[in-house]
Amino acid sequence: MNLQGVMSREIVLAARPGPAVTPALFELRESAVEQPGDGQFLVRVIYLSLEPAMRGWIADAPNYQDPVPLGAVMTGFTVGEVMASRHPDYAVGGLVAGRQGWQEWALSDGSDIERKVEPGAAPLSCHLHVLGINGITAFFGLREVGRPKAGETVVVSTAAGSVGSIVGQIAKIEGCRTVGLTGSDEKAAHCRELFGYDHAINYKTETDLAAAVAAACPQGVDVYFDNVGGPVSDAVMPALALGARVVVCGTMGMGASPEGPRYNRHILVNRASMQGFLVFDHWHRRDEAVRQLESWLADGRIAYLEDITDGLDKAPETLCRMLAGDNRGKTLIRVGPEPGKSA
């Protein structure tokens, strides 16, 4: 392919966030696309996914990985097409899923590629949610830490989110009763109608959330898959059943309330456990999750919602919109057209 004169846009992290994440933290740059050197290949990014965890990735606070350096291309999961290659394992026209970040074109030596994607097995964008980090998180977090048994009650926070919606559906497949906690009536409807929850609660409109959770879980909560922490979780902890497992997967809801009721007594009385889960600890087993999720997806047992915005330049404001909860499904940027489709 002749790359002469082709320009690539990229977005770099320009500043660390204060209390809020704003588009001004990011900066758009443009540079000429380079030809791959020996052992390299060039990827045209098609989809970029935006994660709630990005709030942590850009902050200079203790986290499970080093923060994105200032001035560096913002980190992000992508799927794309190989457009030029001098690498023996990656042929032109192949599709790849990886961590190529917020850029239109990316040179790679393969180290930032997660896996090759078979075209047609599932919609391409699914490799960024159900078959990507969200689905893998839901799969291992629920099964390895939550360890649900058929007949148990599983409560999920941010139940309509890109992780939570899959957790709820896997829990149903495992034979559990599912209760979803979510932040709008629309999302509660999605929980019930699209993601198969037995019960959904809008935590923003409940006057007594703890009572609503207790009423929805008459046998107690056996597994609490917590994507949020904070006041929403405060309403779930008193309803834990004997031997309950709490999967600590996200803590964004703690932002506004770093202090809260202590959980020790609920944990002790119920001999419950509360355990931190990070998908990267299970990343070497991701194929196991992807194969199972692909099969459920093909059988129509896993539904999903996408919120797609066109154009890399929209990524900063779209991230902020998502962090504010104003999204309708998994938030993706369509950086460029899918193969065979026009822009």
Added chain:
Amino acid sequence: MNLQGVMSREIVLAARPGPAVTPALFELRESAVEQPGDGQFLVRVIYLSLEPAMRGWIADAPNYQDPVPLGAVMTGFTVGEVMASRHPDYAVGGLVAGRQGWQEWALSDGSDIERKVEPGAAPLSCHLHVLGINGITAFFGLREVGRPKAGETVVVSTAAGSVGSIVGQIAKIEGCRTVGLTGSDEKAAHCRELFGYDHAINYKTETDLAAAVAAACPQGVDVYFDNVGGPVSDAVMPALALGARVVVCGTMGMGASPEGPRYNRHILVNRASMQGFLVFDHWHRRDEAVRQLESWLADGRIAYLEDITDGLDKAPETLCRMLAGDNRGKTLIRVGPEPGKSA
């Protein structure tokens, strides 16, 4: 034995506690000792142990067991001597450990007996701490939930207490580095000199407890055996190491501060777990713990401190004194003389 005219004193729970436990919650009664019926035997109680958990046993709040009923003899662990028997398994002169409660004489059908005690294997009172519920709690709590590995750092709260002191010593036997948190300079000295802690911190005099814990644990805290909860624990949680295990064994320190900093982020970032531990879940395996502890005790590898008060009538005020932290070791009531000794 002629029991004609022998009177037994017993102490019943007369009222539920308010914010404080006071001697006025208990009432002393006296009645004539009854001869055992068929299948029964009569025990003269020698030692009664007082537990911090008794605060919970008498409260009408959700707990791991039903509260002591009003008007009933107060529950408690005891060792005693069989003085009369019409039960084939219990001979006169035998020693028994059980839950015979706050009374001088107790009729039994065997259901409240934990085990027979071999005289001479260890001091009789040890069956109420190192070889009793405290030692069994330390043994299973540390090994089953804490799962320490040689070379790891184990932090213990109420480190000089009847559970904590044994936890620290077992952790040393397992090859760990131990750091004890305790509430007086005298107890800190006991931690270092008697219980073999590598480091002891008086949390009441430290101006920055979190900094003191972090400094004492340069590699982070691998196991936190938490007997207290509350502000003391708040100083430990930020120092958790990757994969840390927190044993939630006691929560008395939460009383004055039911709210506090949320631990979710420390748990998530370190993929730590926090798990409630109740010794009764492991009670069927208690012989395993007792045999091992007896052997360590015989080898001089487990030290202990006792705080013994004479007379059943002193139990209520002694309990209150212990709950106020004003005790010097495992708190016991000597209800009657040991066999062969005069009162």
